[in-house]
Amino acid sequence: MINKLVSEIKKKNAPVVVGLDPMLNYVPEFIQKKAFDEFGETLEGAAEAIWQFNKGIVDATYDLIPAVKPQIAMYEQFGIPGMTAFKKTVDYCKEKGLVVIGDIKRGDIGSTSAAYAVGHLGKVKIGSKSYAGFDEDFATVNPYLGSDGIKPFIDVCKEENKGIFVLVKTSNPSSGEFQDQKIDGKPLYELVGEKVAQWGEECMGDEYSNVGCVVGATYPEMGKVLRKIMPKTYILVPGYGAQGGTAKDLAPYFNEDGLGAIVNSSRGIIAAYKQDKYSKFGDENYADASRQAVIDMINDINSIF
Amino acid sequence: MINKLVSEIKKKNAPVVVGLDPMLNYVPEFIQKKAFDEFGETLEGAAEAIWQFNKGIVDATYDLIPAVKPQIAMYEQFGIPGMTAFKKTVDYCKEKGLVVIGDIKRGDIGSTSAAYAVGHLGKVKIGSKSYAGFDEDFATVNPYLGSDGIKPFIDVCKEENKGIFVLVKTSNPSSGEFQDQKIDGKPLYELVGEKVAQWGEECMGDEYSNVGCVVGATYPEMGKVLRKIMPKTYILVPGYGAQGGTAKDLAPYFNEDGLGAIVNSSRGIIAAYKQDKYSKFGDENYADASRQAVIDMINDINSIF
Numbered sequence: 001m002i003n004k005l006v007s008e009i010k011k012k013n014a015p016v017v018v019g020l021d022p023m024l025n026y027v028p029e030f031i032q033k034k035a036f037d038e039f040g041e042t043l044e045g046a047a048e049a050i051w052q053f054n055k056g057i058v059d060a061t062y063d064l065i066p067a068v069k070p071q072i073a074m075y076e077q078f079g080i081p082g083m084t085a086f087k088k089t090v091d092y093c094k095e096k097g098l099v100v101i102g103d104i105k106r107g108d109i110g111s112t113s114a115a116y117a118v119g120h121l122g123k124v125k126i127g128s129k130s131y132a133g134f135d136e137d138f139a140t141v142n143p144y145l146g147s148d149g150i151k152p153f154i155d156v157c158k159e160e161n162k163g164i165f166v167l168v169k170t171s172n173p174s175s176g177e178f179q180d181q182k183i184d185g186k187p188l189y190e191l192v193g194e195k196v197a198q199w200g201e202e203c204m205g206d207e208y209s210n211v212g213c214v215v216g217a218t219y220p221e222m223g224k225v226l227r228k229i230m231p232k233t234y235i236l237v238p239g240y241g242a243q244g245g246t247a248k249d250l251a252p253y254f255n256e257d258g259l260g261a262i263v264n265s266s267r268g269i270i271a272a273y274k275q276d277k278y279s280k281f282g283d284e285n286y287a288d289a290s291r292q293a294v295i296d297m298i299n300d301i302n303s304i305f
Numbered sequence: 306m307i308n309k310l311v312s313e314i315k316k317k318n319a320p321v322v323v324g325l326d327p328m329l330n331y332v333p334e335f336i337q338k339k340a341f342d343e344f345g346e347t348l349e350g351a352a353e354a355i356w357q358f359n360k361g362i363v364d365a366t367y368d369l370i371p372a373v374k375p376q377i378a379m380y381e382q383f384g385i386p387g388m389t390a391f392k393k394t395v396d397y398c399k400e401k402g403l404v405v406i407g408d409i410k411r412g413d414i415g416s417t418s419a420a421y422a423v424g425h426l427g428k429v430k431i432g433s434k435s436y437a438g439f440d441e442d443f444a445t446v447n448p449y450l451g452s453d454g455i456k457p458f459i460d461v462c463k464e465e466n467k468g469i470f471v472l473v474k475t476s477n478p479s480s481g482e483f484q485d486q487k488i489d490g491k492p493l494y495e496l497v498g499e500k501v502a503q504w505g506e507e508c509m510g511d512e513y514s515n516v517g518c519v520v521g522a523t524y525p526e527m528g529k530v531l532r533k534i535m536p537k538t539y540i541l542v543p544g545y546g547a548q549g550g551t552a553k554d555l556a557p558y559f560n561e562d563g564l565g566a567i568v569n570s571s572r573g574i575i576a577a578y579k580q581d582k583y584s585k586f587g588d589e590n591y592a593d594a595s596r597q598a599v600i601d602m603i604n605d606i607n608s609i610f
Contacts, residue, residue: 023416024431032432041432073417077424078431079438083388105413107447109477111328112378119382126329126383127337127346133384142412144449144472146479167449172414174451177500178493183486188493192483 001137001163002205002212002234005099006259008066014298015254017101017236018061018290019266020089021071022050026271028283031056047081050074053286054089057270058096060287061294067099069236069264090136101236102136105167107149114152121164122156138163140214140236143192147199154203154211163210166199168192168226171216171239189215189222190229197230208234208260215253217245217263224252227260235261240297241268247300258305269293306442306468307510307517307539310404311564313371319603320559322406322541323366323595324571325394326376327355331576333588336361352386355379358591359394362575363401365592366599372404374541374569395441406541407441410472412454419457426469427461443468445519445541448497452504459508459516468515471504473497473531476521476544494520494527495534502535513539513565520558522550522568529557532565540566545602546573552605563610574598 009015024032024046032049039045058068070093075086093100106116118124119133141153141164153164169179169189179189193213200209209232215223217239227235235253239245240263253261272278272293273286281289314320329337329351337354344350363373375398380391398405411421423429424438446458446469458469474484474494484494498518505514514537520528522544532540540558544550545568558566577583577598578591586594 021417036432041434043429043431043436043438046429046431071413071417071420073411073413073420073424077420077429077438079424079436080385080389080392082424082438084385087385105447106378106410108376108378108410109475109480112326112376115376115378115382119378119384119387124348124351124382126348126351127341129346131348131384133348133382133387142410142447142449144447144483145475145477146482146484148477148479170414170450172450172453174453175414177451178449178497179451181488181493181496183488188483188486191486195482 001099001161002208002210005067005234005262006205006208008099009259009262012064012066013302014065015262015301016065016294016297017067017069017262017264018057018065018269018294019069019071019103019264020054020057020270021074021266022053022270023074024049026267027053028273028286030283043078043081046078047085051085051088055092056287057290058093060291062096062098064291064294064298065098067101067262068093069101069103071103071266087134090134099138100136101138101140101165102134103140105140105142107142107145109145109148110152113149117153117156121153121162122160138165138212140165140167142167143195147195150199154199157203157210163212165212165214165236166192166196168196168213169215169219169222171218171243171245175216190225193226193229196233200230200233204232208232212236214238217249218243220249220252227252227255231255237261237263241265247304250301251304263301265297269297306404306466307513307515310372310539310567311510311513313404314564314567317369317371318607319370320567320606321370321599321602322372322374322567322569323362323370323574323599324374324376324408324569325359325362325575326379326571327358327575328379329354332358333578333591335588348383348386351383352390356390356393360397361592362595363398365596367401367403369596369599369603370403372406372567373398374406374408376408376571392439395439404443405441406443406445406470407439408445410445410447412447412450414450414453415457418454422458422461426458426467427465443470443517445470445472447472448500452500455504459504462508462515468517470517470519470541471497471501473501473518474520474524474527476523476548476550480521495530498531498534501538505535505538509537513537517541519543522554523548525554525557532557532560536560542566542568546570552609555606556609568606570602574602
């Protein structure tokens, strides 16, 4: 699957991913109203609103971008109807040819990690049949439980040609509380990075591994070090835009081939119509505002090469 | 919510929790057959089978135990129908007066962690209404992202009188890869334990905090140290039975008041009928085998006091 991601990034000349993290207050009034008129102010109504909102953004941007990253928490908060909207979003994006990175940050041990891997990337066996539960292309995974938690994901990635991004250094202010702690002079995130490189060797695509990692745009110095530790690892970079990371900060995350990193923006794209810069589009044309924000982001990021 | 958990543990004299982690191959043939006859060998059929299996076990054991811990991965692998079976299980256990610990191991940053917290422990606002998505009593949480990931859960716990168990030292063989790494001579799990104690002060019940932790039964020496670092923290202890932890290993997890820990068994209870020891019950009476296994487990654990 990393081969497909790299090929789509090259084809569209866009090392970016749009984070489909629909807070209800990002959804324009007219979409909310229509959904609530049909389903009431219910979980079903909210799920319909975020699904229609997503669909508009995907329709307006899919030709520009290689991938989307739906954040499952934003759907899970609406219970079963929300999970159904997540599944519809994943399916629709795949129909549109997009690579889908499920931002699920799962991670457990042994058979439990295997169940997550099967549910999100693989197929579950039921009697003589097998079915894909959510069927993303990539999933984000938490490394705190060590190799036992990661290996079951890698097994499924090998079987199904899928991939994962393992959290190494996250973009949030308190990420350092544990991740930056020094072990024999080396921060924990470097140790995790070394493990990611090792796990990745088991599951290589052509140039890069199907085992990627997450390193926040807000820590470019650390990104530089981690880039060297994991030369074959694709880095998924959150924290650009709304969280404060700039294009200049992103240069160290890329290899000399201009590949090796894919930068996420969520709020900055999907709620673009709420920014002064894009307010001329108006609520009704929120998806066009997102399209313009994607174009601007691609230009901004490509300016570093 | 910790007050309710402690009171139920005292009332039933049973510091145990039954892990409702239904692998399809734990479910007796006759239940699978009935579900598949009705829904086919589909996700819906599998979800029906695990739900009926759970219901049998809950009906046979709820008077003996204070709490259950459904492992969401085992449901999530069956997609939306699986998530619906998870929700039905949570709701049914609550109807039976059980405390429900959602073993979800979620964790993200800021608004994303807030969305998980709202979805699993709180209520999400939709227009003028608000709804509980999954509505467990406790949730397990991964600490890798630091305070930013935990605080949104604590906020919801305060509002809704709910609780969390933060992963400190997990029961699996490779848990030491990162968790045991020494930082200024002190292992990472101790540092996480100190943070858990600190977070817990913000959210106290009467004697114990609504912020608990997870420490595996397979590492009793570490349990002893962690018990001292976190005197007001309830410890959820996985790894008893099938994973190798024995009652003798568990003594250090308890305080002198005989409280402070709750021991989980999953496979050892729910698949008891597959063990030689309980095979006399037969497949049809799998739930009675689970009841006997619960009685034996309670006696075993209480033997340490």
